[in-house]
Amino acid sequence: MNAKPYLSVGLMLALGGAVPASAFAETLIVNSYGGPYEAIIEERIIKPFEEKYGVDVVYDAVGSASQDYAKIKATKGQPGFDVAVMTASQSLQGCKDRLLEKLDAGAVPNLQKLEPTLAAVAGPCGAVHEVQYMALLYRTDKLAVAPTSWSSLFDPQLDGKIILPTFQNVMAVFLLEIMSVVRGGDMIDNIEPGFAAMAELARQSIGFEQSSAILESYIKDGTVWAMPFWNGRAQLLVDQGVPVDYVRPEEGTIPLIATLNVPIGAQNKQAAMAFIEFFLEKSSQEAWVTGYQVGSARTDIDIPVDIRKRQITTKADLDGLKLPDLSRIADKLGEWGERWERDVVSQAN
Amino acid sequence: MSTIALAAPAALPSVPARTSGYLVLAPSCLLLIIFFALPMGTMIGMSFTNAETLAPTLFHYQRFFSDGLSLSGLYRTAVMSLLVAFCVTVLGYPIAYYLAGSRSRWRALVFALALAPELAGVVLRTYGWLIILEDRGFINDALINLGIIASPLPLSKNLFAVVVGLTHVVLPFGILSLTTSIQGIDPNLERAAQMLGASRLSVVRHIILPLSIPGIVSSLLISFTMAASAYATPALLGGAGFKVLATMIYEQVLFYIDWRFAAVMAIALLSMMLTVSFLGIRYETRRSLRRSNREGGAA
Numbered sequence: 001m002n003a004k005p006y007l008s009v010g011l012m013l014a015l016g017g018a019v020p021a022s023a024f025a026e027t028l029i030v031n032s033y034g035g036p037y038e039a040i041i042e043e044r045i046i047k048p049f050e051e052k053y054g055v056d057v058v059y060d061a062v063g064s065a066s067q068d069y070a071k072i073k074a075t076k077g078q079p080g081f082d083v084a085v086m087t088a089s090q091s092l093q094g095c096k097d098r099l100l101e102k103l104d105a106g107a108v109p110n111l112q113k114l115e116p117t118l119a120a121v122a123g124p125c126g127a128v129h130e131v132q133y134m135a136l137l138y139r140t141d142k143l144a145v146a147p148t149s150w151s152s153l154f155d156p157q158l159d160g161k162i163i164l165p166t167f168q169n170v171m172a173v174f175l176l177e178i179m180s181v182v183r184g185g186d187m188i189d190n191i192e193p194g195f196a197a198m199a200e201l202a203r204q205s206i207g208f209e210q211s212s213a214i215l216e217s218y219i220k221d222g223t224v225w226a227m228p229f230w231n232g233r234a235q236l237l238v239d240q241g242v243p244v245d246y247v248r249p250e251e252g253t254i255p256l257i258a259t260l261n262v263p264i265g266a267q268n269k270q271a272a273m274a275f276i277e278f279f280l281e282k283s284s285q286e287a288w289v290t291g292y293q294v295g296s297a298r299t300d301i302d303i304p305v306d307i308r309k310r311q312i313t314t315k316a317d318l319d320g321l322k323l324p325d326l327s328r329i330a331d332k333l334g335e336w337g338e339r340w341e342r343d344v345v346s347q348a349n
Numbered sequence: 350m351s352t353i354a355l356a357a358p359a360a361l362p363s364v365p366a367r368t369s370g371y372l373v374l375a376p377s378c379l380l381l382i383i384f385f386a387l388p389m390g391t392m393i394g395m396s397f398t399n400a401e402t403l404a405p406t407l408f409h410y411q412r413f414f415s416d417g418l419s420l421s422g423l424y425r426t427a428v429m430s431l432l433v434a435f436c437v438t439v440l441g442y443p444i445a446y447y448l449a450g451s452r453s454r455w456r457a458l459v460f461a462l463a464l465a466p467e468l469a470g471v472v473l474r475t476y477g478w479l480i481i482l483e484d485r486g487f488i489n490d491a492l493i494n495l496g497i498i499a500s501p502l503p504l505s506k507n508l509f510a511v512v513v514g515l516t517h518v519v520l521p522f523g524i525l526s527l528t529t530s531i532q533g534i535d536p537n538l539e540r541a542a543q544m545l546g547a548s549r550l551s552v553v554r555h556i557i558l559p560l561s562i563p564g565i566v567s568s569l570l571i572s573f574t575m576a577a578s579a580y581a582t583p584a585l586l587g588g589a590g591f592k593v594l595a596t597m598i599y600e601q602v603l604f605y606i607d608w609r610f611a612a613v614m615a616i617a618l619l620s621m622m623l624t625v626s627f628l629g630i631r632y633e634t635r636r637s638l639r640r641s642n643r644e645g646g647a648a
Contacts, residue, residue, distance in 0.1 A: 066603040073606070093606060166589045168604040206484070207506060208589035223485060334605055341418050345589050 027056045028271040031068055032085035034061035036236060037292065044287040049278045055271050065090055072099050078265030082272040088257040089170065089326050091126025096327075100125035101262040107273045110280035114297040115315070118257060121323050126259030127276045130288065131295035131312045133253045133321065134174050135231040135246035142225040150182050150249045153226060159204050161225040163218050164348075166210040167340040173329060174254040175228050176336070181322065182251050188328050191336070195343050202347035219244060230256055235293040235310065252322050255295075255312060289313065396612035409613045419597070423617055426577055426593040429511055430625075433576035434569045436516040437523035441568060445527030446557065450536070463524045471518055475585045478514045479505065482586070506588035514582040519575045523568040530564020531557065563633055570629045574622045594618045 032041060038061050046057045063071065065086040071079040077099040086094075094100030102124045105112045111119065114128055122128050136147055142161075147153075153162055165172040177187040179201070180194025202208075206224065209215045212233055218224040220242050234246040260279060262272045278284055285296045289303050295312030303313060312318060399406045413419045444463055448456060466474060481487045484501040492498045504510060534557060542552045580595040587593065594614050601611035 069606070070603050073608075168600050210589075221485065330606075334607060334610075337600075337605060338416055338418055341592075348590065 026054075027058055028083065028268050028275055029058045029060055029081040030083045030085070030275065031060040031063065031079070031081035033064075040288075040291045044291040045279055045284055048284070048287075049275060052278065053271070053274060055274075057275075069094065072263050073097065076265065077263045079263055082262065082266040082268045083275055084261045084263065085129075086126070086259055086261050087170070088122035088126055088128070088259055089330065091259045091261055092123045092326050093330060094261060094263075095123050095125035099264050101264055101266070101269065103127050103262070103273075103276065108277045108280065110277050113280065113282070113300065115299055115318055117318060117323060118255070118297040121326060122257055122259045126257075126261055127280060128257055128297040129260050129276075129279050129285075130232075130258040130292070131297055132230045132232045132256040132258070133248060133295070133312055134171055134178070134228050134256065135234050135253065136226065136249050137219060137229040137234045137237070137244055137246045138226040139219060139222065139224075139243055140245050141243040142222070146245065146247060147226060148247065148250050150178055150251055152249075153201055153228075154204065158226055160206055161223075162201070162205045163215060163224045163227050164198075164201060164205045164208050165215060165228070166208045167337050167344075169210050169212070170256070171228055171230065172208075172340070173333070173336070174256075174324065176340070177324065178251065178254055178322065187322065188325060188332065191332075195339060198340070198344045199347045202344045205348055207348050208345065231310070232292060232294040239293070248320070252320055254324050255321050257297075258294075392612045392615060395609050396616055398609065400607075400609055409609050412610060413613045413617065419594075419614060419617070422592055422594045422597045422614075423621065425508070425591065426595070426618065427621060429508060429515070429583070429593060430573045430576040432508075432512045433515045433519060434572035436512060437519050437572040438527070438565055438568045440516065441520055441523035441527050442565070445524050445531055445564070446553070448524070448528045449531035449534075450539075464521045466517055467521050471579075472581050472585070474517060475514050475582045478510065478517065479585055482510050482513070505586060506590050508587075508591055510586040511583050511591060511593075514586045515576045515579055518579065518582055519572045522571050522575065526568045526571055527561065527564045530561045530567065534560045562636065566629050566633045570626055573625055577618060577622050 030046070032038070038059065042059065046059065049055065050057055060081050065084075068079070068081075068084045068086055069090040072084065072094065084090075091100065095102065103111060103126070104124070108127060111127060118128050118131065136150065136152065138147055140146075143157075147155075152158075165175070167173065176191065176194045176198055178194075179197035180191050181187060183193030183197050185191055185193035206218075209218070212230065215227065215229065216233060216237060219227060219229075220237070229246065231246055231248075234244070237244050238246070260276045262269060262276070266272055279288070280298070282298065282301055285298045286301045286303055288294070289296050289301060289311060290307055293307065293311070295317070299313065299315050299318070301313060303311075308314070312321065396409055397405055397407070399408070444459065448460055448463070451459075469477075479486070482504040483489070484505065486505070488504060489498070489501040492502065493500075538556055538560075539552055542556055543549070547555070577593075578595060580599060583591065583593045584596045584599070587596065594617065598611045598614045598618070601607045601614065
């Protein structure tokens with residue numbers, strides 16, 4: 001990577017955003033998600049960015065994080081977009097495959113403001129702009145007592161009342177790991193207890209679904225009474241008035257770390273770096289956390305207390321997380337996937 | 350007249366004619382080379398190399414034959430495709446027979462209805478079936494509300510659901526193939542048989558059915574290959590419990606990021622489809638030859 005242009009951009013950004021509009025390309029293509037995400041990112045991040053820098057952002061809502069990464073890989077780093085919103089898993093893989101730009105504080109000074117342990121999980125090619133965690137979501141009108149532990153999913157009253165993610169949803173991998181910890185194993189090398197627990201849970205479940213949208217439909221209509229779910233989407237359900245609530249179980253949980261990435265062959269790298277820098281600014285992070293109801297890797301943000309108590313925003317919150325070793329998970333994924341099909345899926349009703 | 354007739358072919362020498370024939374074929378061939386042969390070659394090459402070192406290896410093939418899941422996926426794909434091919438041909442045949450022979454004013458309507466599924470996207474149609482078949486779907490809801498069943502029938506996330514969904518998707522292609530074949534049968538044969546006292550059923554059984562075998566084979570092959578390569582319908586209606594090779598390839602590409610193993614699966618799928626197509630075409634070619642020989646002998 002030629003660092004010079006980024007260093008100059010970084011310097012300008014560090015000087016208080018005194019960047020002339022002409023310093024960047026006029027159009028920046030950002031690939032991310034559709035639905036509520038699109039509306040919130042447009043309002044809270046993209047419009048302020050466009051106003052500040054005079055750059056037109058084209059929002060490309062096609063594809064999930066894994067589909068975006070497949071496109072980056074298939075085009076050898078020239079997917080046609082400049083910034084991709086993906087997760088730490090794709091960031092690590094992209095760095096390994098040399099398909100994503102390495103980001104540094106020279107080009108993106110705000111990277112220094114991120115909590116180092118979280119930034120390390122995503123590696124040098126991903127800028128952590130959002131943190132969610134795997135929560136235990138439950139129906140408040142069906143369960144008299146709120147669950148406090150992952151073991152609550154084994155409660156006989158939930159027989160036929162839980163649903164599980166398919167293994168191709170990374171939530172299943174994290175659930176397997178956390179169940180392993182709950183049953184005395186660990187998150188990588190001693191995963192046996194996790195598989196035994198998941199087989200047991202599969203017998204208790206009504207089956208598996210991959211998409212978060214379909215998973216949430218089961219709890220919305222009351223077919224399912226409890227399930228693991230990302231806390232950001234769980235909070236959206238709470239806000240919609242669905243009789244649900246969610247907890248961070250006492251054994252701890254694993255975060256879903258979302259990242260901003262720049263493909264190696266992006267056309268407008270300077271504007272891409274500026275966009276990432278802008279997204280990581282304190283005010284942008286506050287706008288994003290309060291808008292999309294997620295956590296942040298910046299612990300210096302000021303947000304309302306009711307949001308803070310449910311999100312990952314402080315050092316204490318971060319210390320309570322079990323951080324996944326995504327590189328080692330990637331190495332184990334094939335083996336675990338085969339085992340999941342054989343030992344877990346076969347147990348479902 | 351004869352002079353003119355003889356002179357006309359001489360005006361077009363054979364070599365330039367052949368050259369112009371090649372020129373006509375060239376764009377299609379070029380297109381096939383760029384968008385089929387080259388990607389296929391890349392995929393085959395990829396399947397024999399190590400991801401890290403790029404050294405030649407048979408590891409991915411060994412894994413395919415030994416992991417226990419891939420061969421099961423291939424088997425499920427074959428069973429599902431055979432069932433879809435059978436259902437499409439059996440359900441499509443009466444409609445095709447009606448469309449080929451009818452002069453009724455309803456013919457246009459039946460034709461439009463037969464092709465109507467193609468007007469909606471495959472994902473939309475599949476979601477339609479999901480709404481009907483799933484545990485909380487129309488059928489189970491109705492049966493539970495009527496007190497006929499206490500818990501939902503297993504109508505989705507299995508082979509049954511996928512075969513139903515794919516039959517709906519592929520049926521128009523089967524009907525078109527069968528209609529074309531039945532339309533090619535000389536209507537005088539049917540009339541002659543009826544004049545000689547054959548019942549309508551007997552005419553269909555002894556005349557129409559044997560003469561429409563090329564259409565039946567074509568319908569079976571089209572349906573089989575379309576079903577085997579389908580992704581959206583098996584993914585949505587089969588779910589985690591019924592994975593076919595197409596859905597497994599998707600997972601290897603996007604989730605496991607193991608393109609080499611995905612390439613092996615794709616080659617296995619392609620090999621299965623080519624084998625079935627080859628067997629079907631060979632059967633039909635031999636049958637036609639035997640028929641020609643018989644007719645030649647009788648003459």
